Amino acid sequence: MNPIFERQSIRKYLDEEVSSQHIIMLLRAAMQAPSACNQQAWEFIVIDNKEDKLAISKMHKFAKPAAEASKLIVVLGNLKKAKIKSMIEQDLGACCENILLQATYDGLGAVWLGFHPIEDRCKKIVEYLNIPDYCIPFAVICVGHPAVDGKIQVRFDESKIHYGRY
Numbered sequence: 001m002n003p004i005f006e007r008q009s010i011r012k013y014l015d016e017e018v019s020s021q022h023i024i025m026l027l028r029a030a031m032q033a034p035s036a037c038n039q040q041a042w043e044f045i046v047i048d049n050k051e052d053k054l055a056i057s058k059m060h061k062f063a064k065p066a067a068e069a070s071k072l073i074v075v076l077g078n079l080k081k082a083k084i085k086s087m088i089e090q091d092l093g094a095c096c097e098n099i100l101l102q103a104t105y106d107g108l109g110a111v112w113l114g115f116h117p118i119e120d121r122c123k124k125i126v127e128y129l130n131i132p133d134y135c136i137p138f139a140v141i142c143v144g145h146p147a148v149d150g151k152i153q154v155r156f157d158e159s160k161i162h163y164g165r166y
């Protein structure tokens with residue numbers, strides 16, 4: 001199975017816990033991502049408390065899946081640890097994608113909830129989770145056992161490819 005072509009955002013989950021072994025595997029995948037200068041300036045908060053998941057689900061209008069997910073992984077960028085701060089968003093994007101691909105490979109369902117760089121979203125999560133000011137609250141990944149299995153959209157598009165010059 002090639003998880004790149006099987007992955008899709010899953011926003012509905014069964015009422016079944018995702019084990020901590022599964023979460024560790026997702027975090028292994030996260031930390032295996034490439035990063036500028038190999039800076040690995042990422043950190044994570046794992047959340048499984050119902051009240052916290054509900055609070056996060058209300059932080060913006062596209063965050064609803066957080067309420068029903070078994071666990072949330074908050075992906076942070078620690079600017080104190082970053083050697084090339086201007087590239088940290090790219091590192092964290094790779095990190096989130098690795099989590100999604102590993103979740104697919106493990107038969108879990110996951111969706112990326114965007115926070116950074118939208119200020120009001122970031123302010124809410126920073127305050128709620130006591131995230132220090134030198135950490136970027138980049139994204140929240142919702143993880144659960146999938147309740148739905150949508151159709152995969154094939155997106156390959158020849159017209160987007162340029163050879164040699166634009």
Ligand SMILES: Cc1cc2nc3c(=O)[nH]c(=O)nc-3n(C[C@H](O)[C@H](O)[C@H](O)COP(=O)(O)O)c2cc1C
Pocket residue numbers: 007008009010011062063065111112113114
């Ligand atoms: C930066 C980023 C932010 C996203 N934010 C949200 C979000 O807040 N809520 C949500 O339900 N999905 C979010 N998504 C998931 C996208 O909606 C989804 O990837 C897109 O519709 C394509 O569908 P697919 O993931 O099933 O291929 C986000 C994805 C990315 C990459």
